[in-house]
Amino acid sequence: MKDIRLLLVDDEDDFRQTLAKRLAKKGIPPEQAENGEKALSILEKKEMDVVVLDVKMPGMDGIEVLRHIKKKHPRTEVIFLTGHAATQDGVDGIKTGAFDYLSKPIEFEHLLSKIKQAYEKVEREEEKLREAEFRNKMEQQMATTERLASLGTLAAGVAHEINNPLAIINESAGWLKLIINKEEMAQMPRKQDFEMALNKIEKGVDRARRITHQLLGFAKKDDSVLAELNLSELADEAIQLVNREMANKEIEIIRETAPNTGTIWSDPYQLRQVLINLITNAIHATESGGKITVMLEAVNGEINLTVQDNGQGIPKENLDKIFEPFFSTKSPGEGTGLGLSVTRGIIEKLCGTIQVKSRLGHGTSFCIRLPRYCEIKEDLDQDERIPFLDKIAKQGGSTQ
Numbered sequence: 001m002k003d004i005r006l007l008l009v010d011d012e013d014d015f016r017q018t019l020a021k022r023l024a025k026k027g028i029p030p031e032q033a034e035n036g037e038k039a040l041s042i043l044e045k046k047e048m049d050v051v052v053l054d055v056k057m058p059g060m061d062g063i064e065v066l067r068h069i070k071k072k073h074p075r076t077e078v079i080f081l082t083g084h085a086a087t088q089d090g091v092d093g094i095k096t097g098a099f100d101y102l103s104k105p106i107e108f109e110h111l112l113s114k115i116k117q118a119y120e121k122v123e124r125e126e127e128k129l130r131e132a133e134f135r136n137k138m139e140q141q142m143a144t145t146e147r148l149a150s151l152g153t154l155a156a157g158v159a160h161e162i163n164n165p166l167a168i169i170n171e172s173a174g175w176l177k178l179i180i181n182k183e184e185m186a187q188m189p190r191k192q193d194f195e196m197a198l199n200k201i202e203k204g205v206d207r208a209r210r211i212t213h214q215l216l217g218f219a220k221k222d223d224s225v226l227a228e229l230n231l232s233e234l235a236d237e238a239i240q241l242v243n244r245e246m247a248n249k250e251i252e253i254i255r256e257t258a259p260n261t262g263t264i265w266s267d268p269y270q271l272r273q274v275l276i277n278l279i280t281n282a283i284h285a286t287e288s289g290g291k292i293t294v295m296l297e298a299v300n301g302e303i304n305l306t307v308q309d310n311g312q313g314i315p316k317e318n319l320d321k322i323f324e325p326f327f328s329t330k331s332p333g334e335g336t337g338l339g340l341s342v343t344r345g346i347i348e349k350l351c352g353t354i355q356v357k358s359r360l361g362h363g364t365s366f367c368i369r370l371p372r373y374c375e376i377k378e379d380l381d382q383d384e385r386i387p388f389l390d391k392i393a394k395q396g397g398s399t400q
């Protein structure tokens with residue numbers, strides 16, 4: 001009873017003040033209001049558990065005040081004080097949502113026990129609310145876990161399915177290369193063009209394979225190439241590659257490289273993938289006339305790579321989700337929702353971190369920190385991978 005927040009509303013000053021003193025002595029010092037308007041303005045500023053409310057007051061009468069309270073502060077319980085033998089007022093009060101009513105002259109102990117009962121109801125309701133919130137949260141968590149499990153299954157299935165045709169394409173390209181390099185093909189018209197096209201096919205297959213491996217977190221140590229690379233050149237290359245995404249859009253891509261950036265040891269293929277993902281997202285989020293900046297600088301022995309746009313921004317409620325696999329706000333066919341999850345996977349494997357800052361309607365910036373040298377991380381050992389896949393399969397179905 002000690003913490004109970006009580007508001008006493010009555011236009012009879014003597015009655016109200018005497019009652020307030022007695023309640024204070026019992027450890028419940030109430031706030032006081034001499035009319036309905038004042039009571040509502042107190043409630044606007046401070047939440048109350050119980051309101052003891054006189055029915056007959058000049059200005060707003062008790063029923064009207066009660067209606068307002070129930071509408072704006074539904075968790076507050078109201079005890080009505082009615083005039084002597086005015087039972088109908090009390091009944092009307094209860095119909096409008098009052099907890100109970102007492103007829104004047106009131107018996108103090110009776111009022112005290114009603115206040116206590118009303119407060120217990122408030123506590124019960126709050127407990128129910130907390131339970132419902134907890135249940136809701138758990139259900140949401142379970143739904144996310146289930147979703148991720150089935151996404152994992154789907155990813156495993158997709159990667160498995162795609163790796164087979166990729167192997168066929170690769171083998172066939174190799175076979176064609178062998179043929180055109182045979183002696184009898186020495187005079188083949190446009191031989192060089194064929195060779196170039198075949199090399200492109202092989203490179204494309206190689207990249208697609210890397211993505212499927214990355215997607216599953218299965219990239220083995222030997223899958224990652226560690227080389228000394230110039231991030232600035234890599235950024236230029238990535239911008240060239242995403243140029244076609246800008247068709248029909250006038251977007252300026254600004255490059256800023258601090259002179260102390262130099263080179264780093266990392267995986268050029270995977271970092272190119274990261275740059276392509278981030279710049280493509282920035283282009284998609286930016287209207288014609290917008291600006292994208294790709295910045296590089298060295299800070300405390302690490303390299304900061306920032307891709308910033310002044311596009312549509314990301315709503316706060318999506319900021320936690322954008323790195324989840326398959327989360328996309330783009331229409332089907334335009335986005336798979338894998339870009340950022342792959343990106344984060346790559347960056348973490350390359351010993352780096354990635355952070356996002358965004359303001360809705362103003363733009364977004366992704367900031368990556370990379371060490372100058374990284375021993376490529378293995379998240380799972382080969383032996384651990386099999387049970388991992390098994391687990392996913394059991395949770396969400398088959399991986400085949």
Ligand SMILES: Nc1ncnc2c1ncn2[C@@H]1O[C@H](COP(=O)(O)OP(=O)(O)OP(=O)(O)O)[C@@H](O)[C@H]1O
Pocket residue numbers: 277281282285309311312313314322323327328329330334335336337338339340341364
């Ligand atoms: N620069 C950005 N500005 C605004 N929203 C962004 C930006 N980058 C990412 N997003 C949001 O994050 C979501 C997830 O991005 P992600 O790259 O993972 O997938 P996607 O771009 O939708 O599809 P894809 O797999 O083809 O890349 C996007 O759908 C978009 O809502």
Ligand SMILES: [Mg+2]
Pocket residue numbers: 277280281335338339340
């Ligand atoms: Mg993307």
